[in-house]
Amino acid sequence: MTAVLCRHFGLVHIEVAEDIASDTFLKASEHWAIHGVPDHPTAWLYTVARNKIKDYFKRKSVFENKVKDALTPNEIEIEKDLEFNNQIIADSQLAMIFAVSSPTNSIEAQISLALQILCGFSVEEIANAFLTNRETIKKRLQRARNNLRNDNFQINGLTETDIKTRLDTVLKTLYLLFNEGYFSRTNSQLIRKELCSEALRLTLVLTESQLTNTPQVNALLALMCFQSSRLDARTGVNGEAILFDKQDKSLWDKTLIDRGNYYLVNACNGKEISKYHLEAGIAYWHTTPIKDNKWENILQLYNRLILIAYSPITALNRVFAFSKVYGNETAITEVEKLTLLESNYYHELLGYLYSSIDINTAIQHYTKAINLTQSKIEQKTLKQEIGRLLEIKK
Amino acid sequence: MFNLKFKTVKEFALIFRLKDISDFKPSPEQMQERMNWLAGIASQNKLADKGNTLLPFAANARTIQSNNVITDGAYTEIKEFISGYIVVKADTIDEAVEMAKANPIFDQVGGSIEVREVLQRD
Numbered sequence: 001m002t003a004v005l006c007r008h009f010g011l012v013h014i015e016v017a018e019d020i021a022s023d024t025f026l027k028a029s030e031h032w033a034i035h036g037v038p039d040h041p042t043a044w045l046y047t048v049a050r051n052k053i054k055d056y057f058k059r060k061s062v063f064e065n066k067v068k069d070a071l072t073p074n075e076i077e078i079e080k081d082l083e084f085n086n087q088i089i090a091d092s093q094l095a096m097i098f099a100v101s102s103p104t105n106s107i108e109a110q111i112s113l114a115l116q117i118l119c120g121f122s123v124e125e126i127a128n129a130f131l132t133n134r135e136t137i138k139k140r141l142q143r144a145r146n147n148l149r150n151d152n153f154q155i156n157g158l159t160e161t162d163i164k165t166r167l168d169t170v171l172k173t174l175y176l177l178f179n180e181g182y183f184s185r186t187n188s189q190l191i192r193k194e195l196c197s198e199a200l201r202l203t204l205v206l207t208e209s210q211l212t213n214t215p216q217v218n219a220l221l222a223l224m225c226f227q228s229s230r231l232d233a234r235t236g237v238n239g240e241a242i243l244f245d246k247q248d249k250s251l252w253d254k255t256l257i258d259r260g261n262y263y264l265v266n267a268c269n270g271k272e273i274s275k276y277h278l279e280a281g282i283a284y285w286h287t288t289p290i291k292d293n294k295w296e297n298i299l300q301l302y303n304r305l306i307l308i309a310y311s312p313i314t315a316l317n318r319v320f321a322f323s324k325v326y327g328n329e330t331a332i333t334e335v336e337k338l339t340l341l342e343s344n345y346y347h348e349l350l351g352y353l354y355s356s357i358d359i360n361t362a363i364q365h366y367t368k369a370i371n372l373t374q375s376k377i378e379q380k381t382l383k384q385e386i387g388r389l390l391e392i393k394k
Numbered sequence: 395m396f397n398l399k400f401k402t403v404k405e406f407a408l409i410f411r412l413k414d415i416s417d418f419k420p421s422p423e424q425m426q427e428r429m430n431w432l433a434g435i436a437s438q439n440k441l442a443d444k445g446n447t448l449l450p451f452a453a454n455a456r457t458i459q460s461n462n463v464i465t466d467g468a469y470t471e472i473k474e475f476i477s478g479y480i481v482v483k484a485d486t487i488d489e490a491v492e493m494a495k496a497n498p499i500f501d502q503v504g505g506s507i508e509v510r511e512v513l514q515r516d
Contacts, residue, residue, distance in 0.1 A: 300426070303433035307444050315437035322430070337438055 093118060093205050094212065098163065101170040102151050109144035110173045111180060112137060119198040129180060129191050163211050170206070171220055171276070174199050178224050182231075193231060200224045207263075219267035219276035225260030226283035229253040244286070257287050278305040295324035312340050316349050328353045344372035348382065359389050403483050405442045405512040406490035410497075410505065411474035417503035418450055418477060427498040435482055435493055445480035474506060487511060 100113040108130070115121040115129065127137045181195025203221045206212040233251035234242050264280050281301045285294055302318035315338055323331030332353050340346040351365035363386050370382050412418060420428065435441050449455065450468035457469045468475035484490040487509060494507040 296426075300429065303429045306433045306436040307441070310436060310439050310441075315439075318433065318437055334434060334437075337434065339438075 093202065094209055097170050097173070097202055097205070098166050099148065101166055101173045102148055103169055104147045104151050105144045107172070107176055109140050109147075110169075111177050112140055113144050113148075114173055114177055114202075115195075115198070116141060118202060119194075125191065129195060160211060167212060167214070167216075171216060174203050174206075175220060175276070177202075178227070182227055192235075196224070196228055196231060200228060215267045215270035215272060216274045216276055218263045218269075219274060219280045222260045222263035222267055223276055223280035223283050225256045225263060226280065226287055229256035229260065229287065252287070260284065260287070273304075275305060275309040278302075278308075295321055299325050312338070312343055313345065316340070316343075316345050320349060323353055328356055332357075342372065344369040344378070347372065351382075351385070355385075355389060359393050363389055403485060404487075405481050405483055405514070406487065407445075407479055407481050407510045407512055408490070408494050408497075409479045409508040409510065410477045410499065411508065412450075412477045412499070412503065412505040413474055414503075415450055415475070417505065420502065424498070424502050427502070431497055432480065434496075435480075440483045440493070441480065442483045443481035445478060447478040448476055450475050450477060477505075481512060 096118055097114070100117060101110055105113070112126050112130070115126050116123070121129070123134050123137050123141070126141075127134045130137065178196055178199035181192045181199065200221070203217065203224060206217045207221060229252050230247065232253070233247040233249065234244075236242050260280070261284070264284055267277055267280065278301050282298055282305070285298045285301070288294055299318070299321040302314065302321050306314055306318055316335070319331055319334045319338070322334055332350065335346070335350055335353065338346065347365040347369035351362045351369060354362035354365060366382050366386050366389075370379050373379060373382075432441070432444070436444070448468070452466040455466070455468040457465045457467070459465075482490055482493055484493065490509050494509055497507060499505050499507075
């Protein structure tokens with residue numbers, strides 16, 4: 001709703017739009033509790049919102065005419081009625097994604113804004129997702145909003161060129177939003193799922209518009225579908241991470257895997273192979289049983305991915321695949337070349353690879369990983385693993 | 395102007411030469427090994443430029459001499475022909491040499507790799 005209102009008002013009035021949106025929902029919760037949910041809830045909400053907007057501008061013009069004694073014509077046409085149909089809603093959300101993905105803001109700020117404006121998260125919820133306090137998030141959002149205002153990005157006049165030049169940033173924001181959920185530092189499974197499904201929903205919006213239904217967008221969506229299919233399987237009852245090998249595959253969501261396949265096929269309509277294509281390809285192979293050169297294929301995709309997008313995590317994941325093809329011993333030499341001594345994942349991987357070769361060295365690496373990670377859950381998982389190794393040693 | 399002072403990491407071009415045109419088309423396994431080697435360098439964040447493979451066949455290569463004589467094919471006066479290049483980041487030329495030594499072509503088909511420091515312009 002905020003997105004639709006902003007489309008009407010312009011981003012300058014984002015606070016007003018948000019106030020009106022939340023007032024409207026407040027009114028709805030009071031009204032519906034007594035009178036029941038109306039036949040057309042969306043229409044009902046927007047009628048209330050429309051009236052509130054009229055009230056707001058009436059008050060505003062009284063204030064401006066009397067107090068400021070200015071005859072500046074109102075830039076916003078109140079008469080031009082707000083239209084709310086599904087088409088406009090989708091377009092408005094699309095426009096807002098492009099607005100919040102402003103390169104003037106840091107990536108964290110972009111994600112925070114997306115969560116607040118597009119996903120309706122409270123400051124509290126965003127703070128939880130980022131494992132930080134309300135104040136930090138409040139300040140971050142404030143700064144980001146100021147930047148957006150100065151940016152003077154016109155939601156209504158979104159041209160094809162705007163869309164094309166910003167699409168990369170938009171995809172990055174959505175990708176990070178998803179990862180924030182998928183690899184979240186928060187223990188709450190609920191928040192994680194919500195972040196992932198919001199990112200998925202927004203990416204889906206992109207596929208619904210011809211302008212943005214590009215191979216890259218489809219590749220990203222495929223990636224999100226494949227990853228989401230494992231959300232339930234990769235977390236245990238106590239929130240601990242369950243490694244891929246040990247996941248109960250019956251918990252994988254087949255419907256999402258099918259959707260992933262569908263979008264991956266769509267993604268292959270063009271010539272370009274983006275990092276989303278490669279990552280989606282890797283995620284696809286993960287959903288297949290171990291045969292048909294599964295790990296060889298995964299390794300080849302990682303080889304290509306690391307050439308276009310280096311990151312320490314990709315480097316480590318690549319060696320993991322390498323170990324599946326060439327064995328632990330050869331892989332250890334490959335890992336040690338990476339010298340990511342400050343990374344807990346680096347030591348975790350070495351611990352894992354050494355556990356079948358040299359238990360003492362494995363334990364040393366796991367211990368280093370425990371000291372380096374902030375995550376309580378991870379520490380617990382690693383301690384269990386050390387315990388298991390000590391049992392074997394006896 | 396001032397970036398040179400802070401630049402401690404150097405860049406080196408690794409220029410690949412093969413002995414015979416028939417060595418140019420690797421088998422899938424050989425290709426996989428070469429990719430592993432390249433990705434291994436990228437994994438250390440030491441790949442500055444993934445470079446290019448240069449087609450050596452008569453249709454894809456010409457050599458122009460100073461007397462305006464043009465010949466088809468790659469330059470083979472020194473017998474070996476250039477098959478491609480990459481650019482790596484390394485602190486010293488010895489480090490770059492170590493990377494080159496691990497290249498699978500030596501076991502596969504032979505050939506040579508020339509390591510050349512890239513001139514950093516300010």
